[in-house]
Amino acid sequence: MSDTQKPWNSPMPEPQFDLMRRILAAPSPVGLEAAMTYGVLKPHFEGFAPDSWQLHQFKGHAGVVLDTHPGRDDLFKVMIIGHADKIRMQVRSIGEDGKIWINSDSFLPNVVIGHEVTLFSEDPEAPGSYRRIEGGTVEALGAIHFSDPAQRSGEKGIKKEQLYLELQIHGENKKQQVENLGVRPGDSILLDRPIRHGFSPDTFYGAYLDNGLGCFVTAEVARLIAEAGGTEKVRVMFAIASYEEIGRFGSRVLAGELEPDAIIAVDVNHDYVAAPGIGDRRMQPLEMGKGFTMSVGAIASEQLNRIIETTAREQGIPMQRDIVGVDTGTDGMAGVLAAVDCVATSIGFPIRNMHTISETGYTRDVLAAIHAITHTVQALDALPDPHREFLDHHPRLDHAGALGHQGSDKPETGQDKQ
Incomplete structure (x- = not known):
């Protein structure tokens, strides 16, 4: 695939942008998320999902989960989570x-x-x-x-x-x-602020990118997996959660109900380079326009991150590492909060002005996240045994090799070329 054919290197097509705008426009405050889940995403899922896929619905909240292999608990279960609730x-x-x-x-x-x-x-x-x-x-x-x-x-x-x-x-x-x-x-x-194209190329702004964007990414990954013919060894559960803004409560219920083996949360992140007044805090230089972000630290699985990073490098998808400390701050925590044994991480995209009326994002970062997650799911499906992959290959720091001084020359790596 040439660089010009890679979606994350091109402007987002207008029909795709319109879908993103419709998802973000749905009035879905905490506790009243059905406008997004049932009003926009459910009919969208039904428009492309194969007949064998199933949409799970729940009593205590308006979250939904699109399931590629309902009932197949023998398969390796991957849950991709966006959250539909808006701060209200x-x-x-x-x-x-x-x-x-x-x-x-x-x-x-x-x-x-x-x-x-x-x-x-x-x-x-x-x-x-x-x-x-x-x-x-x-x-x-x-x-x-x-x-x-x-x-x-x-x-x-x-x-x-x-x-x-x-x-x-x-x-x-x-x-x-x-x-x-x-x-x-x-x-x-x-x-009341709809999503609009921004002044600078491939930018957009408006209210509530947090976290209709994660739901949009989750839905687009589902569509791409369906168009590619689905998966064989991996059961994918495309989850749209509730109650994230008040403590990640909805996603922990989904994890408790469906017991995934892996969780990939999708949520907005910060553009620390553009954030005013925090230079002395020495935050990692995440930046809008430099690709999707991947959480490192907290409960983020080094094994799952390795597969995501390797896949992104092989596909030429730009990626940034996000240091999250003791808590990812996202639905990536759902497994441990629900006491479910699973690997987990969090994928995002840097935005500016989070929790304001003028949140700002970059469409190519969002496209990078969509395709990185899609290719990661396919990489997991290609493993000989996804269950054993994570059971048997925990990183061993006691096996770390010695590293000497590498000199001052700056190597020209594939990441630098992107």
Whole structure:
């Protein structure tokens, strides 16, 4: 395959970009993920999955799993996990002046001020039926004129308790006007910002790349595996989890139910090179535009990582190593949290402005992740015995060879050429 034929070296085709945009647009706050899983991904899966594949559904959450070999517990089971839940704000209380006081959840209070949102409210008269209210904005001070000098200078920030939803309520009985809409504490609020192409080539931006992107990658890997004729020795479970943003709870249930032998989590990562103000922290130089990322450390399996890295090198797919310390911070932890013996790692792509309304990504990094995971699954399927591969080949540092000084010449490696 020439460089020009490698998808990760070309712009993302517009139909594929449109699928990514539709997945990311689905209103799926924590606990209400079905808009993405059942509204977008389930019909998408059904459009290409062979008849022998099965979609698993669950009672306690709206996660779904597309299974290539249902019931075949004898096969080596690989679970690829994206999570459908979005960070959401919630109604906290309603003031006499018509202000709807809200929780900011995992958003910094200052990044949501002034932005348009949609409030999703269950109809009190028809439980299970939801309505949406558009046209509101998140506010805190109302105007600079009402802030104290420390806030004007930047010495003092906005507290999360100051946030409220402005619905332009006026006139008499302002609180009653809001209550007449059926708005209640606990109602979910999402930022209203669609995904758009960015100014720079192959970039895009908008709200909630975390983690509709992981779901998009998981779905595209499923499609490519189906188009390639499936797998023989490996049972692949393409999982779309819930509850990640509140503690990786959904994925640990999926792992506990289906007991995978390997987990590959797919989630966004940080562009540390572009992140302002963290240079003195000496973070690893992950950078948007340099390929997908692979977690090293925590519970990440060196054996699984070796197969991913070898496969990426053989295919010429650009890759970056991400140091994760004691916790991957992703659904890669699902196996150990569910007490399931499995190898695991986490794949990502550097984005900027995470947990803001203007998250920014690079389509070629996303394509690199899609094809790296696809080729990794195929490499696992080509092993003589995937079970024994991981049982018998744990790295032995007591077998490490001595390494001497290598000189100062910079070698021209395949990785450098990419």
